Amino acid sequence: MLAAISSNLKISDLFRGDLQLTSPPNIYFELKQTIENPDKSITDIGFIIEQDLALSIRTLKIVNSAFFGLPGQIASIKYAITIIGVQKLQNLVLATVVIDKFSSMPGGLLSMQDFWARSLRCALISKELCIYHNNKNDLDSMFICGLLHDIGQLVFYRRIPELARQIGLLIELNDVDEIEAENNILGFNHYQTGAELARLWRLPEIIIETIAQHDNPDYTGVFADAASIIRTANYLCKIDAKHPFPNIVYNNIPANDLSNIIDKVRNQFEAIFKLFYSTH
Numbered sequence: 001m002l003a004a005i006s007s008n009l010k011i012s013d014l015f016r017g018d019l020q021l022t023s024p025p026n027i028y029f030e031l032k033q034t035i036e037n038p039d040k041s042i043t044d045i046g047f048i049i050e051q052d053l054a055l056s057i058r059t060l061k062i063v064n065s066a067f068f069g070l071p072g073q074i075a076s077i078k079y080a081i082t083i084i085g086v087q088k089l090q091n092l093v094l095a096t097v098v099i100d101k102f103s104s105m106p107g108g109l110l111s112m113q114d115f116w117a118r119s120l121r122c123a124l125i126s127k128e129l130c131i132y133h134n135n136k137n138d139l140d141s142m143f144i145c146g147l148l149h150d151i152g153q154l155v156f157y158r159r160i161p162e163l164a165r166q167i168g169l170l171i172e173l174n175d176v177d178e179i180e181a182e183n184n185i186l187g188f189n190h191y192q193t194g195a196e197l198a199r200l201w202r203l204p205e206i207i208i209e210t211i212a213q214h215d216n217p218d219y220t221g222v223f224a225d226a227a228s229i230i231r232t233a234n235y236l237c238k239i240d241a242k243h244p245f246p247n248i249v250y251n252n253i254p255a256n257d258l259s260n261i262i263d264k265v266r267n268q269f270e271a272i273f274k275l276f277y278s279t280h
Contacts, residue, residue: 009160009163009186009187009188010187010188011188011192011193011196012196014155014156014159014160014193015155015159015196015197015200018158018159021155021158021159021197022197022200022201024200024201024202024203025094025097025098025101025201027048027049027052027055027093027097028090028093028094028097029202030048031045031048031049031089031090031093032090034048035086035090042078042081042082042086043078045081045086045089046076046077046078046080046081049077049089049093050077055093055096055097056077058096058275058278059077059080059089059092059093059096060074060075060076060077060080061275062092062096062272062275062276063080063083063084063092065271065272065275066267066268066271066272067268067271067272067275068084070083070084085140087140088140091140091141091143091144094144094203095123095143095144095147095276096276098147098148098151099116099276099277100278102115102116102151102154102158103277103278105154105157105158109157109161109164109165110153110154110157110164112277113277115150115153115154116273116276116277117269117273117277118150118237118238119146119147119148119149119150120147120269120272120273120276120277121237121265121269122146122147122149122150122230122233122234122237123142123143123144123145123146123147123233124143124146124265124268124269125146125232125233125236125237125261125262125265126142126143126145126146126229126230126233127139127142127143127146128261128264128265129142129229129232129233129253129261130142130229132253132257132261133225133229135225135226135229138206138225138226138229141204141206141207141226142226142229142230144207145206145207145210145211145226145230146230146233146234148194148198148203148207148211149191149194149210149211149214149230149234150190150194150234151194151197151198151211152189152190152191152192152193152194152195152196152197152211153190153194155190155193155194155197156182156186156190156193160186163185163186166185167181167182167185167186170184170185179191179215189215191211191212191213191214191215192212194211194212195208195209195211195212198211205223206223206226209221209222209223209226209227210223210226210227210230213227214227214230214231214234217231232253236258236261236262239262
């Protein structure tokens with residue numbers, strides 16, 4: 001058991017005085033309010049995105065990519081909404097603006113390209129696992145839950161970079177579990193921190209809970225199935241997909257099915273990563 005070396009911080013300290021961090025993605029909420037307003041139309045929803053030319057272009061590129069696998073080219077945001085639906089579009093916009101919000105990290109402490117690559121793989125696997133389990137109720141949310149599950153790490157590197165570096169060294173040099181290292185040094189972990197950020201941004205409860213309960217496999221709440229899927233996806237995205245899976249069943253999924261899921265995700269990832277993560 002490791003001895004704690006720092007315990008004075010609280011999660012709330014990390015969000016104090018950083019309006020850029022704590023301010024929610026405005027366009028996401030503008031979309032949400034418009035979608036929930038019965039007096040608004042698809043035209044009104046599309047107009048919000050079209051006001052941001054860069055976002056509009058990237059959204060259409062993603063809609064026309066292997067991510068959605070649509071048979072024909074979609075030429076307008078309005079048509080995209082009619083084809084993929086408002087919920088998918090809203091989650092797509094949220095994913096895009098959050099990645100933009102955290103597209104760089106001062107001082108080169110963390111490779112944002114590597115971080116978002118891992119997160120996107122987790123998101124894609126989460127979506128495929130949801131399809132595999134025929135869990136249609138959560139399908140639209142699984143991608144964004146998987147994408148944001150580690151966002152608390154970015155808060156650490158942004159707000160407490162030296163402590164984040166200590167955590168990384170502790171994990172690397174002592175082969176310590178990530179959550180144990182964070183709890184040891186900070187008294188809390190990046191899942192608790194990420195969930196608090198999601199609350200500050202007023203994101204849907206399923207996103208908040210799948211982050212908050214990520215390291216709690218005994219969780220039995222309303223989003224237990226969704227949290228289990230994200231946990232499994234996080235494990236699978238760390239496996240070297242170039243090597244065959246051992247002949248075992250993981251989380252009630254046979255090895256051959258796991259391998260097929262990873263192969264499918266690998267193809268999707270190669271086709272869309274540069275669309276989601278733009279180095280400008």
